[in-house]
Amino acid sequence: MTHAPKPPEPSPGFLLMTLGRSMRTEVEARLKQHGTSLRHFSALGHLSREPGLSYSELGRRAGVTAQSMQATLRQLEELGAVERRTLPGRGRTAELVVTPSGAELIATGHRTVREVEAAFLKTLDDEQRRSLTGILLSVLTGR
Template sequence: MAGDGDDARPPLSTAFLLMTLGGRIREEIEERLRAERMSLRHLSALGHLARHPGLSYSELARRAGITPQSMQATLNALEERGAVERVTVPGRGRSAQLHVTAEGLRLRRVGTDVVAGIDDRLRVQLGDPTRDALTDALSGLLSGADD
């Protein structure tokens, strides 16, 4: 019935808006990375290994939020491309020592350039003060997510 509030729009959900925008940005990044035969998983693994050489499959998987089996497949693909090299042979109870190669560093730069391009577009769309405030607010929310 008209006038009983059924037609009123619900308030915008911040969580829903962030989730939707995040999904769109993720899709755009993935699409741009595909041109280099990469994915966000590849970029994540290269980033973690570049900062912390020798991390185990399990630790890399935990940091990326995926299963160790998925991380192993990701690292195998990177190894086949020459982006990651295995310094030691993995064995039962032993971690494979993995390191990023020059090709891996190149691919990581390509990936970070993709993300930087999207950041630049957001800076133009939002303006520096708004983008900086949003970045600070989101960073604070992420820091508090571990509490």
């Protein structure tokens, strides 16, 4: 009688990637219902904290090209979430400002992330959530 090989221990990295992908998919689906996306939410967040960031810098932070970020910001302008205070032109820095409508989209994004997080972590008690947060922060900051 042969025994089946013992399955390998679960990989924390693989579990984190799987959880992250699942949460991202759910957040994206919910944001889509509001006519927005995680990329929009990210760009709005960066602009609200640091007005005047360049397309290149916003693109670097989002992991996309400056051209892709320009398209994202055009969409945000069309949604009324961002206002351009300078004329567009090659080589010019666009002064982009988050509007009150954009601030509402940021609040919607934060609320959406909290709701999805709560659904995914519903089996954890408060102490386990605090512990998980501490562990993840430790891993992310290298401390």
